[in-house]
Amino acid sequence: MPKIIFATGNQDKMKEIRMILGDMGMEILSMKEAGLSLDVEENGTSFEENAMIKAKAVACLARGRSVSAIVLADDSGLEIDYLGGEPGIYSARYMGEHTSYRVKNQNLIDRLAGVPDEQRTARFVCAIAAVLPDGESLLTRGVMEGKIGYAESGENGFGYDPIFILPKYGCTTADLPPDVKNTESHRGKALRAMREKLAGTARAKI
Numbered sequence: 601m602p603k604i605i606f607a608t609g610n611q612d613k614m615k616e617i618r619m620i621l622g623d624m625g626m627e628i629l630s631m632k633e634a635g636l637s638l639d640v641e642e643n644g645t646s647f648e649e650n651a652m653i654k655a656k657a658v659a660c661l662a663r664g665r666s667v668s669a670i671v672l673a674d675d676s677g678l679e680i681d682y683l684g685g686e687p688g689i690y691s692a693r694y695m696g697e698h699t700s701y702r703v704k705n706q707n708l709i710d711r712l713a714g715v716p717d718e719q720r721t722a723r724f725v726c727a728i729a730a731v732l733p734d735g736e737s738l739l740t741r742g743v744m745e746g747k748i749g750y751a752e753s754g755e756n757g758f759g760y761d762p763i764f765i766l767p768k769y770g771c772t773t774a775d776l777p778p779d780v781k782n783t784e785s786h787r788g789k790a791l792r793a794m795r796e797k798l799a800g801t802a803r804a805k806i
Contacts, residue, residue: 602626605634607658607673612758617672619782620791624798626670634669636661642675647689648739650675651729659731668733670798676726676787678760680748682712682719691760705752705763712748720747724764724773726786728794738797742789746773757781
């Protein structure tokens with residue numbers, strides 16, 4: 601069976617990815633499941649650059665181990681307009697990689713203290729990069745617009761989900777059932793766009 605290796609060790613992400621790409625008829629593996637381990641320095645200046653840096657590095661490692669697969673990688677983050685786009689591409693590293701998201705989320709809420717609803721606009725952005733077995737690369741981008749809430753809410757999400765409100769539903773993305781969240785999410789949009797690109801690329805078939 602053809603393989604997709606997703607360059608992440610985040611099991612929450614892998615659940616979302618398998619839900620969205622599960623109908624492609626391909627085995628979907630995390631790096632660990634594929635027997636690959638690599639620390640990649642994400643030194644790009646955009647979500648797209650960081651995603652492609654990761655995808656190319658993991659694809660190179662896979663080829664070196666004679667593993668034939670499509671390698672996917674993502675870079676995603678939260679942009680808050682009132683804070684000049686922070687935390688942006690540094691979302692995972694904001695306040696330190698090992699700082700809990702409960703602490704990170706509370707810090708952002710505190711920094712927006714007194715800011716009215718209309719100025720609490722924000723968005724989640726996700727870039728997905730793919731490197732095919734022949735070396736061809738593809739990029740997609742997904743965006744989800746919303747606002748920052750006043751307190752954490754919800755148990756179904758991770759990261760910044762508990763403070764990100766989708767006005768359409770009047771609740772945070774962590775309050776939404778997983779299937780609804782995947783329909784609306786930045787990662788879901790980027791993954792579905794990538795699925796379409798891969799489906800239309802004959803060379804994606806291994």
